[in-house]
Amino acid sequence: MDWGTELWDQCDIIDKHTQSGLDLVEKYVKFVKERTEIEQNYAKQLRNLTKKYSPKRGSKEEQECRFSNHQAFLDILNEMNDYTGQRELIAENMMINICIELTKYLQELKQERKMHLSEAKKAQQSLESTYKQLDNSKKRFEREWREAEKAAQCAEKTDQDLNATKADVEKAKQQAHMRTHIAEECKNDYASQLQKYNKEQNQFYFTDMPLVFNRLQDMDERRIKKLAHGYILFADTERHVMPIIGKCLExxxxxxxNVNERNDSVVLIEQHKSGFERPGDVEFEDYSQGINRASSDSSLGTPKGPLELLGKNKNKTFRLFNKKSKVGFTTL
Amino acid sequence: MDWGTELWDQCDIIDKHTQSGLDLVEKYVKFVKERTEIEQNYAKQLRNLTKKYSPKRGSKEEQECRFSNHQAFLDILNEMNDYTGQRELIAENMMINICIELTKYLQELKQERKMHLSEAKKAQQSLESTYKQLDNSKKRFEREWREAEKAAQCAEKTDQDLNATKADVEKAKQQAHMRTHIAEECKNDYASQLQKYNKEQNQFYFTDMPLVFNRLQDMDERRIKKLAHGYILFADTERHVMPIIGKCLExxxxxxxNVNERNDSVVLIEQHKSGFERPGDVEFEDYSQGINRASSDSSLGTPKGPLELLGKNKNKTFRLFNKKSKVGFTTL
Structure with a gap:
């Protein structure tokens, strides 16, 4: 079943159908292009997101990475970056393997289709031109034959005319003979034109146009094959990176x-343990046994009350928990 | 290793550390929320894309679905819709299972932390108050003992004063005795306050504050566990739909x-085949054998030339390929 044989009289349909096929490819390319733009935009937003939440170098957040629950967040951001890279790859590969590839192919097909249709048109114009010649030739034959008949009638009439001279009769007969001769020549010409036309018409309907239509069919089938490959690539581009995306998610x-809450508690201890003993009992200062009275006015060696344990007092001299001063309650 | 024992003097650090932990949860929730917004936006764009390319009901595109290469594009759009549904599900599940869940938990933790820190503060204030009492009591004892000594010296001086009367001596001795008695009472009070303070200080450093710090540690570890679960959900939400996304891509x-280019060519034939035979040879019209001359002027039965095969002529009477008119070249 081929178009050349089955659709020999459906050139208009084949014209429209192949155009519609190219339109579909064009539409699909546009669709994929818009999809890649969405992917790129999506990837860009993900990049901005991870960038926004990534700690600046030497920041507090970076220092807190000693704690596994802080570090894990940064690890997730890193994996997100890899993940985003894969989404970018999807967009890039769709653009290269589908959009650019199909657009290039589409241009070739457009050229090819134009060529086939122009060949068909040329063949048709040639047949039309031959037909016009045939028509002219036929009309001339008809006209000349009428003239010849008229001349024959005229000769017959002259022959039966009692008043006609022999010369008149001879002249009319010659005229009729000449006319018949011309008509015969026109008939031969018509016959020859008809033969030429029929040969060309046969060539047109049984060879030339079927060839063009079959080439258009072949072109359309190649287009469909290529488009189908483009369809497959659409999903396969993403399927191809799915294992890597899966690894990012893993x-x-x-x-x-890996977050270890017990360990994070220990890390805080290791980082901030002062090593000091907790304060023991405050000793009794027995003035009645004559201790140095001056010392009771000095702040040294005298309990000054429980120190600012909750860190709300911003007066530095009272903040004994300041990591750098390493002064504990043992001064009590 | 627990904070109550090891970090007994690092309340400030524990305060900051637990706050920083809650900040991390808050930051993570914000991060996931922004991720879901990106996912929703992405899904919305994909929805719009498929909608834009889906054919309107009864449109030319819909009719062209008899061709597998057209139908395949619609199938891809349908799969894209399912795919998009899964991306929407990711956004939705992240929002419900991470953002809402962690935000709720965060509120509880904030309350709990506030409660623990307020308990610590209360215990400290109570100890400070007891210390002030102790200090006052000690100062009174010191002051009264000094007065008693002064009175004793005064009594001794009076006793050795040759001009002093016996009554003076007796009065001074009584005064000294009274002062000593008062001082002894103050000493007892100081001793009792000291005992009370030491008991409370011990309770503070060895029981109350360790309990608070251990509760904060426990709270922080619960926070980390919950956050770690939130981290796992972040990837698992997507991993959960990956098989379905994989099915969409498949x-x-x-x-x-499934696109079949040969079949699409056949479908076009089945749809548009006229069934007419290709025109045979044009017959010779021999006027010399006296055919009906009138017929040569009529358009019927006379070749009118090759018909508009390429469909460029918009004059309807010449478009024999119009599917509805079903008139072929056989009229020639």
């Missing part, structure tokens, strides 16, 4: 699993 | 694989 899950 | 690939 990495994020692992990062969550 | 569906798209299959749709591309």
């Amino acid at each position: 990495g994020m899950t692992r990062t969550g699993t | 569906g798209m690939t299959r749709t591309g694989t």
